[in-house]
Amino acid sequence: MLIDAHVHLDKYADLLDQALREIDTQRIFTVATAMDLPSYLELQEIGKRSDLVLPTFGIHPRRAAEYANRLPELGRYIDMSPAIGEIGLDFHWVKDTATYPAQRKVLEYFIAAAGEQNKFVNLHTKAGEKEILDLLVEYNVRRAIIHWYSGPMDVLAAMIDFGCYFTIGVEVLYSDYIKEIAKTIPDHLLLTETDNPGALRWLKKNDEIAMPVTIKSVVKAVAELRQSTPERTENLVCANFSRMIKDDPWLSEIRNRLLAPNS
Numbered sequence: 001m002l003i004d005a006h007v008h009l010d011k012y013a014d015l016l017d018q019a020l021r022e023i024d025t026q027r028i029f030t031v032a033t034a035m036d037l038p039s040y041l042e043l044q045e046i047g048k049r050s051d052l053v054l055p056t057f058g059i060h061p062r063r064a065a066e067y068a069n070r071l072p073e074l075g076r077y078i079d080m081s082p083a084i085g086e087i088g089l090d091f092h093w094v095k096d097t098a099t100y101p102a103q104r105k106v107l108e109y110f111i112a113a114a115g116e117q118n119k120f121v122n123l124h125t126k127a128g129e130k131e132i133l134d135l136l137v138e139y140n141v142r143r144a145i146i147h148w149y150s151g152p153m154d155v156l157a158a159m160i161d162f163g164c165y166f167t168i169g170v171e172v173l174y175s176d177y178i179k180e181i182a183k184t185i186p187d188h189l190l191l192t193e194t195d196n197p198g199a200l201r202w203l204k205k206n207d208e209i210a211m212p213v214t215i216k217s218v219v220k221a222v223a224e225l226r227q228s229t230p231e232r233t234e235n236l237v238c239a240n241f242s243r244m245i246k247d248d249p250w251l252s253e254i255r256n257r258l259l260a261p262n263s
């Protein structure tokens with residue numbers, strides 16, 4: 001089964017029906033990460049429409065400033081979410097340094113909760129890579145998906161040592177640095193993503209809306225870089241995701257779905 005471990009399904013607007021059909025017909029297990037509270041509430045509704053969609057709650061670093069003083073309000077949504085994300089830090093694309101303390105406060109709140117509740121996290125790490133690794137260590141969050149890693153190679157190595165999983169996404173089609181990262185990640189920590197629907201549009205600076213099937217281009221590119229085949233890469237990534245959630249107390253149902261004979 002194909003794994004798309006980081007997607008913004010609530011951003012599909014008019015194309016949502018088509019995207020969900022594609023997820024079901026192509027059998028793409030989809031981790032649907034939220035940007036903020038309204039986004040999570042919408043994803044919960046979307047999640048009811050497909051067995052292959054897992055909605056998760058997080059506050060994106062871009063939205064952190066709006067939530068830093070409302071954290072107790074978020075507790076019940078964290079409690080009900082089977083995993084945490086998208087959360088993280090962005091000191092690169094977010095230029096307003098006044099938001100950085102809020103980003104840190106929100107991230108630490110979510111990481112602490114993930115540690116306490118034994119949930120996996122889905123992380124955005126732009127220019128905050130080392131700081132994020134330190135928080136994972138401090139709160140003993142052992143199951144982390146580092147989404148679209150593009151940071152320094154030494155922190156990548158430290159994250160690999162800690163056992164973080166890494167999603168390779170559409171930038172592998174265009175960037176030599178990301179290709180290098182895609183070759184560096186050890187077999188057992190490799191995952192795939194699209195960051196749909198906007199990532200390709202953002203990279204190519206056009207108005208293309210990427211559909212779920214984009215994950216196949218990612219798998220093919222990663223397979224070529226790692227001297228593997230798309231089929232073996234797909235199976236490897238599925239095995240990795242299954243291992244990551246193997247003892248997850250919140251995801252036993254999902255596990256059965258991933259391991260189902262026709263998956």
Ligand SMILES: [Zn+2]
Pocket residue numbers: 006008033086195
């Ligand atoms: Zn994202």
